[in-house]
Amino acid sequence: MTHDHHDDHHHSHHDHGSDLTEMQLRTRALETILLEKGYIDPAALDELVDIYEKKIGPRNGAQVVAKAWVDPKFRKLLFEDGTAAIGSLGFGGRSGNHLVALENTPTVHNMVVCTLCSCYPWAVLGLPPLWYKSAPYRARTVADPRGVLRDFGVELPKDTEIQVWDSTAELRYLVVPMRPAGTEGWSEEKLAELVTRDSMIGTGLPKQPKDLQ
């Protein structure tokens, strides 16, 4: 990333009308090299992108949380053996081989961070948002989580314990937020609509029933 390649004469598409950014050009060039070498199959790349854009995302985690809200047996297993419980719903594998569920209660609020890189439970939340990978989040969450929560518009009672989990190994953490009041008798599907991605990282709270109207 130290110099640019504007002088490259073999590129046929460096005309001024091109809207390709420098990173697009560099990435495309690298893909070309790897394709010419026979190291990659571009269709496999398309498939990887498709899976993380369309199939593996926070709706997976929302199903886990909603089930934990209605099914006491599942909830018990989830906190004893997160990998097994979440695996029973068909989720696991990459960035989710070892899953740990964290229970938010009226006295304890959990938040997840990776100060060293960007470890995140892909299997249940998909790929992390930009802010999760950013320097401000990685730097501040372990020292000033309430300040970080304020950046998200969340204010917790002064005496709530805040436990921050720095994902330094291959364990992947999923926060299970508290079930909102006024949802008695709701189906898992409807409850899952209340479960936001941020509430499963610990930087947000679930939606309230009025938010769905």
Added chain:
Amino acid sequence: MNGAHDMGGMHGFGPVEPEPNEPVFHGEWEKRAFALTLAMGMPGGWNIDMSRFARENRPPGDYLSMTYYQIWLAGLIDLMKERGLVSDDEIAAGHSLRPAKPVKRVLSPADVAQTLHRGGPTARETNSKAAFAAGDKVRAKVINPLTHTRLPRYVRGRVGVIESVRGCHVFPDSNSQGLGEDPRWLYTVKFDGRELWGADTDPTLSVSIDAWEPYLVRA
């Protein structure tokens, strides 16, 4: 290594800025950078710990001024160059200039779902006994290896409590150097916020890390 990637407790980065309705990728090149990195793991033959080291192992100024997927691409290029899979002149030319190095396998579209489903479990069977149990007080060692480690600077020398024993897991400090998996007991260690950041710290704060046994001594 004590790189810019080890960010816990640093000041001056400003607020966290959530992006409403954020897309999974910002632009086409991020999609390709992401997918190239995942796909090259198979023919490349490196492990996750080598990948992490390749990303963090750059001058702090560079690390902090690069975007996330720029770091991924730079790490990927370094891993490939180390193994002779590509070279600088090829990257400059944008084309392969010499025959490919033989690789064991290439990721095919049909392999993708299965490969992701399998993932990369790191738990390993062991005959050894865990040195610590839940509730034990431990001190994180003061270490400053030039190589990859997952012990963040902000806990080094600090005393915490074993929260959970997590089984035996591949040890990144060894695996990242190609010295073998060397599985070690892994623990979740909980630190009081005041132990990490001083007496003025919010008393409701605690922070846990996951630490392999070689990072810890009894306190």
